[in-house]
Amino acid sequence: MPPSPADVSSGFRRAYLDYAQLTAQLETWARTYPDLVRVRSLAKTPEGRDVWLAVIGPEPDRVRPAVWVDGNLHAAELAGSSCALAIAEDALRLHVEPHTLDLPTPLIERLREVLFYVVPRISPDGAEAVLTTGRTVRSVPRDERVERGRPRWLVGDIDGDGLALAMRVQDPGGELVEAPELPGLLVERTLEDEGPFYKLYPEGTIEHFDGKTIPSPFFLGDNPIDLNRNFPWSWAPSHEQAGAGAFPASEPEARGIVEFATKHPEIFAWLDFHTFGGVLIRPLGHAPDAKMNQEDLAVFRQVEAWMTEHTGYPTVSGYEEFLYEPDKPLRGDLTDYAYNQRGAIAYVIELWDLFKRLGMERPPKFAQLYERVTRKDLVKLAWWDRDENARRAFPAWRPFEHPQLGRVEIGGVDPRIGIWNPPPHELPALCATQAEVFLRVAALAPRLRIGRIKREPLPGTLTRVEIEVINDGYLGSYGLPSAKALDFNEPVYATAQAERCELVDPGRAHQVLGHLDGWGHGLHTGQNLPAYPGTRGTTHAAWATYLVRGQGVLDLRVGSCRAGFVTARISL
């Protein structure tokens, strides 16, 4: 009996793992469950770390429907790693101890046939920089730009405590002031405030400083890449899309993912974990729902229903509610790539519902929450930080003599835990509820199987063999309906090989059967109203027919690169 996954857990459901701990967890799984877990590297980062992919499920090389989960593409968004690992662990439990999962039997049976691809940390260099130094990194802590002439902030530890946090400088023109309710907490200045006022900078130094002019900090200032703008679908260069990188998939982390996904058209669902908001963001990212494939939209409504039931998170369209600038869709993001180019049920989860905790009302468009945090909300946040987050987000300021700016104060704001990520005690529930939803999404898989086999003896030594091929999964053999249009999404075909007998027409050994519908159709499609009773006909099944001369065996392989393959050995 293999041990329970709980016995070999490194504790990722309650803590944020560093690279060594995360690697050790994956290696432990691969060692403990060699038939169920395979770990491989998708890419080597410039700092020499691996972007790990864990493949969970028996016979990982047998092509069959698969799902993808990733997290921590944004360096500070560590909770995504924990939730991705939790889903990997639950996928493991499907095979090791299925009775411990709170899932109905038909779901467990279905899920045991699905392969899970889990990439818990897309940006190991970025996450490590954030974990060990606290410095701001959007995705990756590197800057390979050639242009070096403009003065800018270089973030780093300058007071020698190992951390690179925030720096404040008193300035009569400062935009911020201390909240009277909570000394140390900087809030937006109003006309009524008396001061002192502050400017806020990252801890660090200024490159090309002229001794007078301080450049404005920019979140991509010394780490220009946002991996979530580096993917090939609808990519645009960085003068149009900040963070884009030099060209699509220019970064090894993105490149490794794109190369793997290209070789794995069987991925029909794709979950990308981020950590800030408490919301599910689904396609489309570039156009309103009215322009979306309505059958796809119905499937996403099913995902939405599960998300509401299990997590309470709202579901929004990227375009309708998550554009940071109106009418300016994000370019090159990962789930746009996964949905539009790989045909997956792709969505983002922003894990930490901080706004809801602060009691903020949901504005007409979800993304407006990020803009609408008021001075009062911030004070509430700081109280919460003191009472429930061990003062992690707003540590004290400490005076320091800065080599360029003179007297400053360092510390003050550390958004890693409390703002970007939930405190560790909130993690277990997030891991559990997200896994509950995603396992249901994974159970939407198409499933091909061989149905009836008819043998009809004909005059001479001929036999007509008819083989029924059925898809009894939720989704069609094509996955999402819109994915039918993708070039790689070939129809189901059958290939027969005769052993000790022969095909009358060898040219019919290979037969294209076409796509097979599933039984599912999403939600709110009117199927429940029996005004005009009726369903689809047998659009989920097809027959392959062979004329065989002699007695022997017909070896049959049926499927597609998307739906996977099933085989049969038919004796004649």
Ligand SMILES: [Zn+2]
């Ligand atoms: Zn993010």
